[in-house]
Amino acid sequence: MTRIAFLLVPGLHLLDLAGPAQVFSTAADHRHPYRLSYIADQPDPAPGAPGQDGVVTAQGLPLRADTAWPDLTPDDIVLVPGWRWATRRPHALPVSPAAARRLARHHAAGGTVASVCAGAFALGQAGLLDGHRCTTHHELQDTLARRHRRATVVRDVLYVTDDRVVTSAGIASGIDLALHLLAVRHGPGAAARAARSMVVYARRNGDEPQASAMLRHRAHVSDAVHRAQDLIDTGYTRPLPLGDLAAAAGVSERTLTRRFTAATGLTPLRYQQELRLERAQHLIGQGATLEAAARSVGFTDARMLRRLRSRPQPPH
Template sequence: MKKRRVIFFLFDHVHLLDLAGAVTVFYEAGCCGHPYELRYVSPFTAPGTSSGLGFTQVEPLGAITVQPEDIVIVAGMDLSKWDHADDGIWIPWLQHAAGIGATVCSVCTAAFALAVAGLLDGRSCTTHWGYTRALQQHFPKLKVIENRLFIKSDNIYTSAGISTGIDLALFLVEEDHGPAFAYTVARDMVVYIRRDGASSQQSIHLQHRQHINHQVHAVQDHITHHLHTKLVLSELAAMVYMSQRNLTRLFKSITGITIGEYIRVLREEKAMQLLKEGEKLAWVAKTCGIGSTRQLGQLAKKAGLKAKMA
């Protein structure tokens, strides 16, 4: 399978964590089983970081022709040292990427670059909280929103300050490979997956996996991959070398929900998704470990879904 390409666009005086956070997410995704091709481009011959560190193996913009399936991530930079002398080189490059439908993202202050290129006109967007007012004042056609981790507007994504590039990158991985895999990547990075309150993602994964307890993660992963089987508390406890009582207490204290409730909601969520995709009632019930087609039919009716009986 061809690797999806992620192209990191570097301005001079780029903020290191704005770049490295997102890079690490896609690198770890590869370590976890879904590799991406990582490329680095810049309109500058020798870009460096705002902290004084330089780079090698950064390609000129002309070395890469952006394709619609690519992800382009522009990392934030020190605006006080932003050199606009080469705007005529990089603006058409970014405009082309956005115009052909590639996913174009900004981290932190890089929202100003997307704005200069006209990519945010009429769109909702965000940036570092310390720059939201300036972004709105300099670019009145934008709809700058505060207190959001990241915002998606068609194929254009903007994220807030610094570490939110990690949140955005995890969201992109989630769009490609699902929430369970995104949580695997987040767990390997020992970070939380955060979501804005306005996020459309209300998955059971997102509601109850914002923690870093490896034992509870192991139980949740096992449940996710064995919904079709009979899940026994004693076996789950033995898997993480705990007593049933301790696991029950730990799981509830960490997630805010009991193991039984977690299994039930996860099964129901997966079942509703499969029914939406047009799968047959009996197959869905078996796949999700739901006891009877009658029970599943009642759930589907409650959700307003018309289930296929056969």
């Protein structure tokens, strides 16, 4: 069971929280083992104020949450939603010192930390942006770069991943981040199913080389190609004859190849191989052997995987 622990601070944006929470909740409905937890943090209380067990969002909705942190394992994710920047005092700490230490400790133990929008400043407070690539809302990028000079702020992208530090831009980009994490852990088909259940227009291009292939190649408006991609996304580990893809798309094999290449820059086969490669790379990063990873994603042995890993990757 993977726990997604949301660290909630006063003034947080509802969609920063609700978007990723809905993605992982939907994944749990689809029998992926996720449990969601919510932790209230009070980083900058008024002098003499009593302890609280909730926060008020930027949209005025009060939220109740636990104040005690759950036990976390390296498989778990701690995610910090962003907040309304203008409501904070200029030099206020993003999160409490205790919460910052928790973030740092979780990452040091091998866990993943993530943020949406201004939540990146909490990761910075914990020292987790030093030496890493990161991003945030476009209106806060200059401030993040000034405050954390040892970080590399990647501008105007949806999300960035770097050594289990995952940061995203503002508000709705938290959905893209969560779908990416889902695709990395369970394959692009799982992310596609969650997106469809949420009625999400899951075709946003992150403009980020580490973005999931499923989202990276969905920045087009060809319905026929999207239908073929849906089939590949959910069945990329098995053989997918071009004729079957063309039939699902409602076009001829020649037309599908032409449209697919024009829309994504890849042939259907190359797209399937990219999904296999991305998943295999993740499995290898988690300790799987090359041979085991190759077989897990549908190759009969590791030779093709070796060739794919050695050849230049297409531009993103």
